Amino acid sequence: MQTFVRRLLDQFAVDRRVLALAFARMADGIGNSFLIIVIPLYVASGTVGGRTFGLEESMLIGIILSLFGFLNSSFQPATGRLSDRFGRRKPFILIGLAGLAVTNVAYVFAETYLSLVVIRGLQGVSVAFIIPASIALVNELATTQDRGGNMGVYNTFRLVGFGAGPIVAGAVVNLGPYALPVGPTIGGFDAAFAIAAITAVTSYLLVTVLITDPEATRANAGADLSIPIRDRSGSNLLDPIFTLGVASLFMATAIALFATIQPQVNARLEQGSTWFGLQFAAFILAQIILQTPIGRACDRYGRRPFILGGMLLLAPATLVQGFITTSELMFVARLLQGVAGAMVFAPSLALAGDLAGEGESGSKLSVLTMAFGFGIAIGPLSSGALIGYGFAAPFVFGSTLAVLGAALVSTQVEETLETTRPIPVVGDD
Structure with a gap:
């Protein structure tokens, strides 16, 4: 053992x-x-x-x-x-x-x-x-x-x-x-x-x-346990941990839209419950495979590039689901959503952890976990309300949230690692 x-x-x-x-x-x-x-x-x-x-x-x-x-x-x-x-x-x-x-x-x-x-x-x-x-x-x-x-x-x-x-x-x-x-x-x-x-x-x-x-x-x-909304340093408008919480809320809402519209998805793609189960599981599969390597990579190359890249990838991966007409492409889209989620979640927690002072981890990191939980609950309710306006409506809503989240991360969150390596490009020596 x-x-x-x-x-x-x-x-x-x-x-x-x-x-x-x-x-x-x-x-x-x-x-x-x-x-x-x-x-x-x-x-x-x-x-x-x-x-x-x-x-x-x-x-x-x-x-x-x-x-x-x-x-x-x-x-x-x-x-x-x-x-x-x-x-x-x-x-x-x-x-x-x-x-x-x-x-x-x-x-x-x-x-x-x-x-x-x-x-x-x-x-x-x-x-x-x-x-x-x-x-x-x-x-x-x-x-x-x-x-x-x-x-x-x-x-x-x-x-x-x-x-x-x-x-x-x-x-x-x-x-x-x-x-x-x-x-x-x-x-x-x-x-x-x-x-x-x-x-x-x-x-x-x-x-x-x-x-x-x-x-x-x-x-x-017993350290300072307040959760500020405004950035106390004055360099940005919003506190970075609060910003990451909002981005996590948007991300979770976008990925959870799929859960409660199974009848509409199956009817549009002319598929059975087995295909829907595979598409639903694709997100989790990507998360399981990528969470650890992406977490390690953000320790070398920085947190912010992965968070921003994940939010940017989430937008098209969510949007296309409203217009896809085959089961195979829906599976790929859900897989890409999983990749985007993996790029955001572990690096966000790591960045928030970098910013949390001694004895503040429970208060600061709960902002992200709370936001993610609310997003998982809000997503199904949103898709249930929006599906009546057309099949694409929930996914347009989710992709819009992803773009807003990317804008917030881009403007309100700074890198916390003092030294980072540039992310290698495929084909570089």
Whole structure:
């Protein structure tokens, strides 16, 4: 086991605690993304009932799923600031993982729509404890020279977990019930909720055993935790971290437009759900492949060129989706969106981490994670509202946001690495 861990550390060139945290987030990511598939099936199965408050079943499902994102994003600045105030990251991560484990088990006993809403809402608050503290811990375990690579490795494993969950979730439900060697037979839904709980417990154990808070975090607790909008240095109009948060919001909104218009996409491209699933997964695939190498590259060549290039690539990659007429081209467009997202996300976190002072990582980096979460929630709502104006309308909206984000980065964000190498051009010696 020690040899395996040593090889992984050599391969990814990160602190042991960063790799352990990445594995922990991969495990809880599997369980959390499980529920994106399982909850709609659970509601549609007729297992739950009770008052619907005049809402259609599809709207209830949308509320249950979106509530997680809105509460998660809303609470992140508060939990990030608290972790800075106390100078501790690990307890906040453990509180969130414990909340996930308990609420995953609670689904088994849910019998009404309202109980599902409450449980999913509590899960959103639980994850709000995990994300800012985790990102802050990665930031504090890294240095300016390797911060991008550390962020890339962390995000890679997290996305592996998030992408793997939906692939097997439906199969777990459909193959039930399961006869255990000892005890009662377990239904497909109970098995799915049990797996989600087990992944949260696994993450909890990994963090408990392998993660420790850096001493510098405790020593610098209670620093200036304000989140300015205006640039205090006076060189630009907007604060660079706030600007990166706005750009992250625009990026996330653009990439999430695709999620809720499956019927319209399938009808336009004359394709089935399999093709849509591949197109949806293309974004995540590109992220998994590119997060680590791009993170390392931004440690050598600078953060800003990758962020700006990613936002510029995002604009056409989003726009063309409104005019594509074949499934293959839509897959390529989604893949390019993934490339753009990878160019923006890890370098943005690294640049914000460079700017965050000692003991401020939770507060400062939560601006980006909160903005990304809101974008993921706003994107589907935007496409649902705009699709009535024509198939291209949501994608024109998303590409416009990407252009605005690129303009903000270009004018309001400066490079943080003191020495950078020029990005090599293909064909150069």
